[in-house]
């Protein structure tokens with residue numbers, strides 16, 4: 001079997017490697033010649049695929065910028081970006097361009113699968129007409145399906161192999177054809193009746209996360225005012241063995257998916273005179289979080305009699321999630337911009353991000369970033385950074401991820417609570433005062 005993959009990014013490259021490892025010949029087509037050159041050289045730019053693993057598979061991957069190389073493959077998987085325009089509407093440009101590329105080489109009997117996240121109706125209404133410009137009829141002369149990618153960058157317990165794959169074809173035969181393809185790399189295939197059901201299932205997964213994160217973020221803003229520790233509340237609620245699923249608050253949402261995908265559905269819903277209020281509300285609350293976090297940083301500095309202007313603030317972690325180097329839509333970008341706008345001298349440490357786009361900043365070694373800092377802000381808690389060791393080394397620590405909470409836990413007031421004492425070593429207690437959950441803890445730590 002020979003397959004084509006269009007778009008060798010976070011989704012396409014791991015897919016290419018998985019198929020190559022399963023003995024399938026892969027043509028990897030991308031418009032970015034640097035990416036193509038890197039794949040050919042066995043140099044991975046995606047953290048989930050080590051260069052060593054890529055080099056093991058690259059013999060079976062023909063990475064190319066030449067669309068003609070896709071001619072004659074048995075199946076093509078389209079994995080191109082689906083961003084939003086400046087007006088927050090679906091930007092289908094890359095997807096339509098990819099569709100035209102595939103149409104140019106499509107032949108009878110081929111399978112085309114769209115993997116890019118998008119609104120229900122895209123496959124049937126936007127992709128199929130382009131493919132049919134080849135003169136072939138979808139569902140009759142060639143097969144078409146939608147199958148959403150579920151990759152969670154940085155995750156190792158659930159992989160492509162053991163994460164069920166949803167497949168929805170234009171016809172039952174299309175579904176079966178796509179299912180047979182994915183069975184090569186995936187243990188469980190979940191068949192749905194249409195591309196639309198598959199498209200919406202992916203959006204539901206992301207909207208579910210977005211709404212639940214917004215819920216705890218809203219509660220975090222409320223508990224800040226009420227003087228209640230949100231982390232303790234969540235820890236307690238999470239002991240319920242059924243009917244509750246834990247979500248943690250944070251500085252806001254980032255990445256290619258969560259801040260973008262839900263709005264594909266709201267846009268589509270408007271065509272049906274329908275307002276998706278949960279989506280809009282969740283987006284609004286999550287977008288507020290960087291502002292709330294900066295207000296907390298201002299207050300924490302105020303507690304040690306420092307204005308933001310002129311203070312040196314070390315940001316720890318600027319990618320959108322722990323363990324990865326992706327800064328797309330990362331709330332750290334907003335936090336850095338807001339602090340810089342207030343006159344802070346911002347530095348950052350992130351072992352995964354050498355340079356922060358648009359800020360002119362480069363990652364400093366941890367010790368250098370903390371040297372002389374008035375405050376350290378844990379925005380993204382990479383597992384390789386010892387955050388406990390940061391506590392006590394700077395006058396103020398603002399922990400937006402709750403990762404320093406275990407320090408001293410249990411020493412005084414049981415699970416989750418170390419507000420009334422704890423054992424923070426070397427704690428130059430910032431501001432000193434116990435100011436409720438929103439205020440500084442021993443060691444100068446302020447939690448979200």
Ligand SMILES: NC(=O)c1ccc[n+]([C@@H]2O[C@H](COP(=O)([O-])OP(=O)(O)OC[C@H]3O[C@@H](n4cnc5c(N)ncnc54)[C@H](O)[C@@H]3O)[C@@H](O)[C@H]2O)c1
Pocket residue numbers: 006007008009010011012029030031032035079080081082094095097098101115116117118149150151152153256257
């Ligand atoms: N990153 C994730 O964690 C994730 C998870 C699930 C789903 N998705 C979805 O998968 C899709 C792809 O996301 P990604 O993160 O892999 O994006 P990405 O930006 O990492 O990769 C996309 C690649 O497509 C290439 N490309 C763009 N236009 C092209 C064209 N016309 N022809 C050929 N190549 C083209 C780009 O050069 C890039 O290398 C998106 O719809 C996204 O929402 C992403």
